[in-house]
Amino acid sequence: MNTITVQDLKKRIDSGEKINLVDVREPAEYDEYNIGGKLVPLGKIQDMDAEELEPLKEEEVIIHCRSGKRSASACLLLDSMGFKNTVNVEGGILAWQDAFGA
Numbered sequence: 001m002n003t004i005t006v007q008d009l010k011k012r013i014d015s016g017e018k019i020n021l022v023d024v025r026e027p028a029e030y031d032e033y034n035i036g037g038k039l040v041p042l043g044k045i046q047d048m049d050a051e052e053l054e055p056l057k058e059e060e061v062i063i064h065c066r067s068g069k070r071s072a073s074a075c076l077l078l079d080s081m082g083f084k085n086t087v088n089v090e091g092g093i094l095a096w097q098d099a100f101g102a
Helices: 006-014 027-032 042-046 051-056 069-080 092-100
Strands: 002-004 021-023 060-064 085-089
Touching (some): 042 069, 069 085
16 A cells, blocks of 8 residues: 555646546545545445456555545555555545645
8 A cells, every 4th residue: 555645646636647536435425525536435345345446456546535544444455355556545535625625
């Protein structure tokens, strides 16, 4: 698992780079505020129910949550499932909102 800051993530998004961004929060959190990632709640990954992410096993997968803790867990779980390049967003949505507003 690697890490990325919200500033570096925003630069990559703003540049138009194609990134695989996954949000592991719950649906209600996602509905309240999101930055466009694919919603795959941590519970699904914990249940080894991550088929929708399988095509990304060999690619970089950037994972975020509210604060960075659930996404770190998701990265470790996905690493154990054979994912080659998981990246945790440091500070999660809270850091994003601090840096760029809601």
